[in-house]
Amino acid sequence: xxxxxxxxxxxxxxxxxxxxxxxxxxxxxxxxxxxxxxxxxxxxxxxxxxxxxxxxxxxxxxxxxxxxxxxxxxxxxxxxxxxxxxxxxxxxxxxxxxxxxxxxxxxxxxxxxxxxxxxxxxxxxxxxxxxxxxxxxxxxxxxxxxxxxxxxxxxxxxxxxxxxxxxxxxxxxxxxxxxxxxxxxxxxxxxxxxxxxxxxxxxxxxxxxxxxxxxxxxxxxxxxxxxxxxxxxxxxxxxxxxxxxxxxxxxxxxxxxxxxxxxxxxxxxxxxxxxxxxxxxxxxxxxxxxxxxxxxxxxxxxxxxxxxxxxxxxxxxxxxxxxxxxxxxxx
Amino acid sequence: xxxxxxxxxxxxxxxxxxxxxxxxxxxxxxxxxxxxxxxxxxxxxxxxxxxxxxxxxxxxxxxxxxxxxxxxxxxxxxxxxxxxxxxxxxxxxxxxxxxxxxxxxxxxxxxxxxxxxxxxxxxxxxxxxxxxxxxxxxxxxxxxxxxxxxxxxxxxxxxxxxxxxxxxxxxxxxxxxxxxxxxxxxxxxxxxxxxxxxxxxxxxxxxxxxxxxxxxxxxxxxxxxxxxxxxxxxxxxxxxxxxxxxxxxxxxxxxxxxxxxxxxxxxxxxxxxxxxxxxxxxxxxxxxxxxxxxxxxxxxxxxxxxxxxxxxxxxxxxxxxxxxxxxxxxxxxxxxxx
Numbered sequence: 001x002x003x004x005x006x007x008x009x010x011x012x013x014x015x016x017x018x019x020x021x022x023x024x025x026x027x028x029x030x031x032x033x034x035x036x037x038x039x040x041x042x043x044x045x046x047x048x049x050x051x052x053x054x055x056x057x058x059x060x061x062x063x064x065x066x067x068x069x070x071x072x073x074x075x076x077x078x079x080x081x082x083x084x085x086x087x088x089x090x091x092x093x094x095x096x097x098x099x100x101x102x103x104x105x106x107x108x109x110x111x112x113x114x115x116x117x118x119x120x121x122x123x124x125x126x127x128x129x130x131x132x133x134x135x136x137x138x139x140x141x142x143x144x145x146x147x148x149x150x151x152x153x154x155x156x157x158x159x160x161x162x163x164x165x166x167x168x169x170x171x172x173x174x175x176x177x178x179x180x181x182x183x184x185x186x187x188x189x190x191x192x193x194x195x196x197x198x199x200x201x202x203x204x205x206x207x208x209x210x211x212x213x214x215x216x217x218x219x220x221x222x223x224x225x226x227x228x229x230x231x232x233x234x235x236x237x238x239x240x241x242x243x244x245x246x247x248x249x250x251x252x253x254x255x256x257x258x259x260x261x262x263x264x265x266x267x268x269x270x271x272x273x274x275x276x277x278x279x280x281x282x283x284x285x286x287x288x289x290x291x292x293x294x295x296x297x298x299x300x301x302x303x304x305x306x307x308x309x310x311x312x313x314x315x316x317x318x319x320x321x322x323x324x325x326x327x328x329x330x331x
Numbered sequence: 332x333x334x335x336x337x338x339x340x341x342x343x344x345x346x347x348x349x350x351x352x353x354x355x356x357x358x359x360x361x362x363x364x365x366x367x368x369x370x371x372x373x374x375x376x377x378x379x380x381x382x383x384x385x386x387x388x389x390x391x392x393x394x395x396x397x398x399x400x401x402x403x404x405x406x407x408x409x410x411x412x413x414x415x416x417x418x419x420x421x422x423x424x425x426x427x428x429x430x431x432x433x434x435x436x437x438x439x440x441x442x443x444x445x446x447x448x449x450x451x452x453x454x455x456x457x458x459x460x461x462x463x464x465x466x467x468x469x470x471x472x473x474x475x476x477x478x479x480x481x482x483x484x485x486x487x488x489x490x491x492x493x494x495x496x497x498x499x500x501x502x503x504x505x506x507x508x509x510x511x512x513x514x515x516x517x518x519x520x521x522x523x524x525x526x527x528x529x530x531x532x533x534x535x536x537x538x539x540x541x542x543x544x545x546x547x548x549x550x551x552x553x554x555x556x557x558x559x560x561x562x563x564x565x566x567x568x569x570x571x572x573x574x575x576x577x578x579x580x581x582x583x584x585x586x587x588x589x590x591x592x593x594x595x596x597x598x599x600x601x602x603x604x605x606x607x608x609x610x611x612x613x614x615x616x617x618x619x620x621x622x623x624x625x626x627x628x629x630x631x632x633x634x635x636x637x638x639x640x641x642x643x644x645x646x647x648x649x650x651x652x653x654x655x656x657x658x659x660x661x662x663x664x665x666x667x668x669x
Contacts, residue, residue, distance in 0.1 A: 042553075044552050044553050044554075045552070047552070049552075050552045053548050053549075053552065057545050057548065060541070144380070147380035147381075148380065151380075151382050151385065153382050153592065153593070153594050154540070154566060154569060154594050156594075156597075243541070246541070246544065246573070247540055247541060247544055247569070247570060247573045248573070249540060249569050249573075251540045251541075251566050251569070253538060253539060253540070253566055254539045254540040254541040254542075254566070254570075255539070255541055256537070256539060291545075294545065294549060295548075295549045295552065298532075298534065298546065298549035298550060298552075298553075299549060299552055299553045301532065301553075304505070304534065304535045304546075305505065
C-alpha cells in the first residue's frame with residue numbers, strides 16, 4: 001500500500017518535471033487531439049488547403065505572441081502590442097497611399113513599433129514601473145493615435161511589397177505555403193535559437209526567474225529587459241506586415257483584442273505568466289490551437305459564443321496545468 | 332510589492348475612467364427650458380473619433396451656427412461607454428443646455444440620466460440609435476435599420492434573378508439592437524427566415540475586419556457553393572471580401588453591406604460590394620438642431636420616430652429596387668458633400 005502510493009507519487013512527480021522541462025508537449029498534444037477530433041467530426045476539416053488556411057489565420061496573432069512570449073519570459077506583459085501593430089499598419093498604408101516606396105513605408109511602420117518598445121523598455125528599466133501599467137498607458141495612447149491617423153476610415157493598400165507576405169505562395173508537398181508562413185517560421189526558429197543557444201537567451205530566462213540573483217551573477221538586467229522590448233517591438237512591426245498581407249486594408253477597428261489573443265496563445269503554449277519558464281515552440285502550438293478550435297467549431301456550425309467558451313476553458317486548463325507542475329517542482 | 336502594484340492598477344483604472352470625455356464649452360449660465368428664446372444645444376455621441384460621429388457633430392455644429400444656437404459637443408470614450416455618456420448629460424445640464432441630442436451607447440444604460448434631464452424640462456432627442464423603450468426620449472431621428480437591412484436584402488434577391496439564395500451571413504455584435512434590426516430586415520428583404528435552409532452559415536465578427544475574414548474563411552471551408560453574402564457593416568464586408576477573393580469566389584457572389592461611408596461607396600465602385608445601403612447622419616444632426624431651435628422659440632417638442640432614410644448604392648441597378656450609383660454615393664457619403 002505504502003509502496004504503491006510512493007510509486008504513484010513518484011510517477012506524478014516525474015510527469016510534472018517532464019512538463020516543466022518540455023512545456024511545449026502539453027499544447028502539442030492538445031493540438032493533435034483537436035486536429036484528430038475535428039477531422040473525424042467533419043468531412044471538410046482535414047484538407048491541405050484548410051490546414052494552410054488555419055496556419056494563415058494564426059499568423060498575425062502568432063507573430064504578436066512571439067514577441068509577447070519574450071516579454072512574459074522576463075515576467076513582464078505587453079498590453080499594447082496589437083495597438084502598436086495597428087498604428088504600424090496605418091502608417092504603412094498611409095505612406096504607401098501618399099506615394100511612398102513600399103519599402104520605406106514598411107520600414108517606417110517597423111521603426112514605430114521598435115520606438116514603442118524602446119519607450120516601454122526605457123520606463124520599465126529606468127523608472128521601474130510595472131510593465132502592466134506602462135503598456136496599459138501605451139495601449140490607450142496608441143489606440144487613440146490609430147483613430148486619429150485614420151479618422152476611423154479604413155485605408156486600402158495596393159502596394160505589392162506590403163501585400164507580399166499574403167499574396168505570394170508556393171506549394172510544399174501539395175500544401176499552399178505563403179511567404180508570410182515562411183517568414184513566421186523563420187522568426188520562430190530565430191527566436192528559439194536565440195533563447196536556447198545563446199548567452200542572451202540564458203540571461204532572459206535568468207532575469208525572468210529571479211532578477212536579483214541574475215544581477216548578482218553579473219547579468220546586466222536592465223540591458224536584457226530593454227533588449228527584450230526592442231526585439232518584441234520588431235516582431236510587432238512584422239506582425240503589421242503580416243496583417244496587411246492577410247487583408248489589404250489598414251482598419252483602426254481591427255485586432256481590438258489582439259493583445260489578449262496573444263497572451264492567450266502564450267499561456268496556452270505553456271509559458272508561465274510569472275516568467276522564467278516557457279518556450280516559443282509552445283507559443284506556436286498555442287496560437288495554432290486557437291485557430292484550429294475556431295476553424296473546426298465553425299465548420300461544425302457551432303455558435304461563436306460557444307467557441308469563446310471553449311477557448312476560455314482551455315486557457316484556464318492550461319494555467320491549472322502550469323500551477324500543478326510548479327507545485328510538484330517545489331515539493 | 333504586490334500590494335503596491337495593485338494600488339497602482341486601481342489608480343490607473345480611475346484615471347482612465349475619469350478622462351473619458353472631451354469637452355468643448357461655449358457657454359456658462361443657468362438651466363434654460365423651452366420657450367425662453369435662445370437654443371442651447373448639447374450633443375452627446377458614442378465616441379468622438381469615429382468618422383460617422385465626426386460627420387454628425389460637424390453637421391450639428393454648422394446647423395447650430397447658422398441658426399444662432401449655442402452648441403457644445405461631448406462624447407463617450409468608446410462604443411458602450413454608458414458611464415461617460417451619463418457624465419456628459421450631467422455636464423451639459425450643468426452648463427444650461429435646453430436641448431440634448433444623444434446617440435445612446437446602449438438602449439438602457441443612460442435612461443435614468445435622460446429621465447432626470449427631461450424632468451428638468453430639457454428636450455432630449457435620440458439620434459442614430461433608438462432607446463428602449465422608445466418613449467424614454469421626446470423623439471428619435473435615426474436610420475430605420477430594419478428598413479436599411481430590408482433594402483440590402485431586396486437588392487440581393489433581385490440580383491440573384493430568381494436563383495434560390497445560398498447565403499452566408501456576417502453579423503456584428505450578437506444581441507445589439509442595430510445588429511438584430513439589420514439582420515432581421517435583410518432576411519425579410521430577401522424573403523427568408525432564420526431557419527431557412529438557404530442560409531448556409533453565419534459568423535459574428537463584432538465589427539472587426541480581421542475576425543470577419545477568419546469567420547468567412549472557416550465558413551467557406553464547409554462549402555463554397557454559395558451565391559450571396561450579407562455583411563452587417565462595411566469593415567466586416569471588406570474582411571469577408573478578402574476571404575472570398577482568396578478563394579476566387581467573388582465573381583459568383585452578390586455581396587451587400589450597410590453604412591454608406593465614403594470608403595464603403597468606394598468598395599461598391601471597385602466592384603467589391605454589389606451594393607451598400609447608405610445612412611444619413613448629417614440629416615439626423617440637422618433635424619435635431621432645428622427641432623432644438625424650434626423648442627427654444629416656441630416650446631414645441633417633436634415626438635415619435637423620424638426616419639432619416641437610407642439609400643441603396645450600386646453600379647448595377649436592379650429593376651424594382653430604387654438605387655443611386657457610386658458617383659452619387661461618393662458625393663453624398665453619410666449625407667455630407669465631399
